[in-house]
Amino acid sequence: MTNSSSERLGEFELIAKLFAPLATSAGAFGLTDDIALLTPRAGHDIVLKADAIVEGVHFRSSDPADRVAKKALRVNLSDLAAKGAEPIGYLLTLNLPNSTGMTWLEDFARGLGEDQKAYVISLFGGDTTSTPGPLTIAIGAIGAIPSGTMIRRSGAKPGDLVFVSGTIGDAAGGLAVLKGNHGGLPLREKEALVRRYQLPEPRLALGQALRGIASASLDVSDGLVADLGHIADVSHVRVAIEALRIPRSDALKAVGDSPKDIVSAATAGDDYEIAFTAPAAKRDRVLEAAARTSTPVTEIGRVTAGTGITLLGAAGEEIPVARAGYQHF
Amino acid sequence: MTNSSSERLGEFELIAKLFAPLATSAGAFGLTDDIALLTPRAGHDIVLKADAIVEGVHFRSSDPADRVAKKALRVNLSDLAAKGAEPIGYLLTLNLPNSTGMTWLEDFARGLGEDQKAYVISLFGGDTTSTPGPLTIAIGAIGAIPSGTMIRRSGAKPGDLVFVSGTIGDAAGGLAVLKGNHGGLPLREKEALVRRYQLPEPRLALGQALRGIASASLDVSDGLVADLGHIADVSHVRVAIEALRIPRSDALKAVGDSPKDIVSAATAGDDYEIAFTAPAAKRDRVLEAAARTSTPVTEIGRVTAGTGITLLGAAGEEIPVARAGYQHF
Numbered sequence: 112m113t114n115s116s117s118e119r120l121g122e123f124e125l126i127a128k129l130f131a132p133l134a135t136s137a138g139a140f141g142l143t144d145d146i147a148l149l150t151p152r153a154g155h156d157i158v159l160k161a162d163a164i165v166e167g168v169h170f171r172s173s174d175p176a177d178r179v180a181k182k183a184l185r186v187n188l189s190d191l192a193a194k195g196a197e198p199i200g201y202l203l204t205l206n207l208p209n210s211t212g213m214t215w216l217e218d219f220a221r222g223l224g225e226d227q228k229a230y231v232i233s234l235f236g237g238d239t240t241s242t243p244g245p246l247t248i249a250i251g252a253i254g255a256i257p258s259g260t261m262i263r264r265s266g267a268k269p270g271d272l273v274f275v276s277g278t279i280g281d282a283a284g285g286l287a288v289l290k291g292n293h294g295g296l297p298l299r300e301k302e303a304l305v306r307r308y309q310l311p312e313p314r315l316a317l318g319q320a321l322r323g324i325a326s327a328s329l330d331v332s333d334g335l336v337a338d339l340g341h342i343a344d345v346s347h348v349r350v351a352i353e354a355l356r357i358p359r360s361d362a363l364k365a366v367g368d369s370p371k372d373i374v375s376a377a378t379a380g381d382d383y384e385i386a387f388t389a390p391a392a393k394r395d396r397v398l399e400a401a402a403r404t405s406t407p408v409t410e411i412g413r414v415t416a417g418t419g420i421t422l423l424g425a426a427g428e429e430i431p432v433a434r435a436g437y438q439h440f
Numbered sequence: 441m442t443n444s445s446s447e448r449l450g451e452f453e454l455i456a457k458l459f460a461p462l463a464t465s466a467g468a469f470g471l472t473d474d475i476a477l478l479t480p481r482a483g484h485d486i487v488l489k490a491d492a493i494v495e496g497v498h499f500r501s502s503d504p505a506d507r508v509a510k511k512a513l514r515v516n517l518s519d520l521a522a523k524g525a526e527p528i529g530y531l532l533t534l535n536l537p538n539s540t541g542m543t544w545l546e547d548f549a550r551g552l553g554e555d556q557k558a559y560v561i562s563l564f565g566g567d568t569t570s571t572p573g574p575l576t577i578a579i580g581a582i583g584a585i586p587s588g589t590m591i592r593r594s595g596a597k598p599g600d601l602v603f604v605s606g607t608i609g610d611a612a613g614g615l616a617v618l619k620g621n622h623g624g625l626p627l628r629e630k631e632a633l634v635r636r637y638q639l640p641e642p643r644l645a646l647g648q649a650l651r652g653i654a655s656a657s658l659d660v661s662d663g664l665v666a667d668l669g670h671i672a673d674v675s676h677v678r679v680a681i682e683a684l685r686i687p688r689s690d691a692l693k694a695v696g697d698s699p700k701d702i703v704s705a706a707t708a709g710d711d712y713e714i715a716f717t718a719p720a721a722k723r724d725r726v727l728e729a730a731a732r733t734s735t736p737v738t739e740i741g742r743v744t745a746g747t748g749i750t751l752l753g754a755a756g757e758e759i760p761v762a763r764a765g766y767q768h769f
Contacts (some may be wrong), residue, residue: 145489156479
């Protein structure tokens with residue numbers, strides 16, 4: 112732990128009061144040592160994932176601190192979920208501006224604690240430093256997966272079907288609500304969309320159930336089309352999805368239900384659903400895994416020989432997708 | 441990986457060009473997948489450590505980018521070293537202001553690559569995001585240690601001796617030089633001190649050699665006195681160090697050699713040496729480990745019953761140490 116924060120924010124008190132109780136694993140030593148120890152599970156590999164969120168970029172200053180904490184954690188757990196892994200714990204790096212108050216930090220730690228219980232994970236160490244910039248939260252997530260069962264991005268084959276969990280586009284809808292848009296939407300729908308933006312639900316049970324079934328998988332963070340484009344790229348196949356089959360929530364449909372709205376949802380990102388492919392012969396096993404884990408799963412397209420990602424309209428025509436910022440179009 | 445950076449900095453090109461070649465472990469999949477896989481070594485535990493450095497707080501804007509990269513990495517490796525662990529790899533989170541140029545990033549990646557070769561480690565994944573604030577680098581280091589051999593902070597016992605590797609205070613001297621102080625010092629000494637500030641040398645070989653010998657250990661980051669205070673606290677003992685035995689470099693002695701200068705060196709921090717305790721009966725084994733790993737080690741004090749950390753003068757008198765910012769005094 113660094114000097115800077117102890118000078119500015121009472122780092123040691125912070126750690127003792129707020130974060131030490133989160134170091135629930137014996138190997139985290141209550142954060143009283145320099146490193147954490149993790150005894151690997153027999154027959155399992157360790158999986159690792161890092162992701163950072165920045166105030167004003169990935170979350171809003173007005174977002175509740177407990178939800179910021181949970182989102183920071185869950186965007187990482189979502190990656191583990193898509194690969195079929197089980198979370199074990201995480202490293203936390205907090206860069207705090209001087210303006211960060213104790214109440215914010217208490218709420219933040221409470222949010223982490225609630226999610227630790229929900230996902231049965233432990234804090235394994237971290238670092239708190241001051242920064243003249245925006246509040247920044249970096250998480251390094253650690254998980255385990257039975258050796259040889261990780262679902263890669265690269266396994267999609269021509270003939271495979273394409274699936275996605277949950278509904279797509281809600282988080283972007285929630286962000287729009289927070290920005291003052293969609294004023295005509297009922298409060299209940301507004302809250303549902305905002306919740307999807309602030310509190311993604313990593314599909315851990317589904318991901319684990321898809322081991323040995325899915326041929327390729329990832330979590331939807333850049334946008335459904337962009338992310339399936341990643342699978343197409345590294346699997347060296349063409350992925351075609353049917354726009355009308357993309358699952359959208361009633362709340363999002365209430366915002367708009369035109370073809371343009373569908374494209375918008377499919378390119379918006381921040382969904383943290385699992386998009387995956389599976390051999391057509393395993394369709395029943397996919398649906399069984401979805402049912403067993405109580406996770407909605409929708410078939411949305413097909414993998415063929417070729418390259419790239421294609422969005423198809425009702426008549427099978429190609430819908431042009433051009434959205435600044437996504438490198439794959 | 442996040443949208444923000446792809447919109448602002450060409451994240452995917454960055455990764456492909458600069459960081460993918462650093463993902464040398466097979467389990468890092470060349471950064472083409474969402475997570476990295478690590479197959480644990482038999483009979484070993486995994487160790488984890490997170491540390492972040494912020495431009496303007498932990499490094500200077502004028503520090504060369506390759507040295508910034510190496511320092512970000514090495515401050516974490518230093519923690520692993522002090523515990524007796526061996527590094528395997530790391531996760532990297534970069535928060536980049538828009539002003540960060542490609543040359544800086546190239547130098548940064550080159551620095552990482554050089555240190556990866558030096559320490560035989562791999563990048564295991566990361567995240568690059570934009571930030572309106574200062575450049576921030578968070579590292580999550582991953583290592584391995586034979587099960588049951590980690591050197592804790594909490595094992596110091598009355599009667600133990602206190603040791604430290606290398607020399608103390610150089611990094612603070614180097615920072616002072618960079619701030620324009622110590623103008624009268626010869627260039628050679630100036631450069632030696634600056635190098636110690638910008639390029640800490642994690643004592644990995646020594647740390648591993650001290651397994652089974654040292655009773656407690658940590659790396660000196662907050663300052664020698666403050667850090668030995670941490671050992672005193674969690675070991676429930678008193679640590680007394682003799683000021684005149686604290687090893688200082690010729691370059692630092694050229695800056696000043698008064699008792700005040702010694703206290704200054706012992707409270708300055710950023711040394712990344714190993715401070716450790718060992719039973720008096722193991723003194724020879726400590727010296728043998730030091731010789732075998734070609735690491736200078738100096739005996740500087742004793743552990744007794746009691747609490748807290750004490751700095752003793754030539755006549756055995758207690759030297760008051762009062763320095764703002766360290767919570768343990």
